[in-house]
Amino acid sequence: LRSLRHPNGPPTPAHLEAEAKAFHNSFAKMQNITALGPKCPFTANLLSALGIMHFSNEEIRETFDQMVAPEDIISKTRVFELLKAAYGFEPMPEEMGLFVSTLGLEEDGDISWDEIQAGCDHIREMVQGVGKNAAQYTSNGDMKDDLIKHRRMVKDPMDKYKAPMTEAQSIGWHEEEVFNERFPKNSCAETKYADEMVKCRLDPF
Secondary structure, eight states, X not given: OGGGSOTTSSOOHHHHHHHHHHHHHHHHHHHHHHTSOOSOHHHHTBXXXXXXXXXXXXXXXXXXXXXXXXXXXXXXXXXXXXXXXXXXXXXXXXXXXXXXXXXXXXXXSEEEHHHHHXXXXXXXXXXXXXXXXXXXXXXXXXXXXXXXXXOOOSSOGGGTBSXXXXXXXXXXXXXXXXXXXXXXXXXXXXXHHHHHHHHTTOOOO
C-alpha cells in the first residue's frame, strides 16, 4: 500500500481512494477464502468441477511412477489410492463412479498406465459436455419466451449440479421411498352415538 503514496509529498485524495480500494479488495478475498466458501457456488458445484479436470495426465503419471515404478501396471483396487495421492484429497463418489464405469474397476486384475491415460481423456471429454448443460440459455429472448409459455427446462438440476443449490431442490434430490403415515380419526362409542343422533336431527343432550 505504501507504493501508492505520492513520493514527493502527502498522499492525494486519489491515492487515498486507491489505498482504500486495494485494502478492501484484499480483505474481501481473505474473507471469501476463510468464511464465505467458493466465490461462485454454482460453478463449484457443477458436475464438471471434478478433480480430473484440474490435474493433467503428467501430474497423475508422476504419482503413478512413485507408487509402482519400475512397473507400468497397477492393481485396479489401488486406483482410488492413486487419485487420492495425485489430487491431495479424496475424489468425490461421483468421480469414482466415472472411473469405475470407464476403466472397469468393478472387475479384479491390473490396469496399465496407457489404459488409465485413455480413461482420463475420455472422462474429461464426457465431463466437459455435461458441464455445458448448466448453461440453459444463451439468449435473453429465448429465456423470456420460455418463461411466458411455461416451458420446462431441458435439463434437470441433477443433470447440472453435484448437490442441490436451493432448499427446494433438496426435496427429492435423491430417489427415496416415501411413507405416508395415516392418522385416522378414532371415536369412542358415546361420540359415535351422539354423531348418529345429530345426523337424525335429534338433540343428544
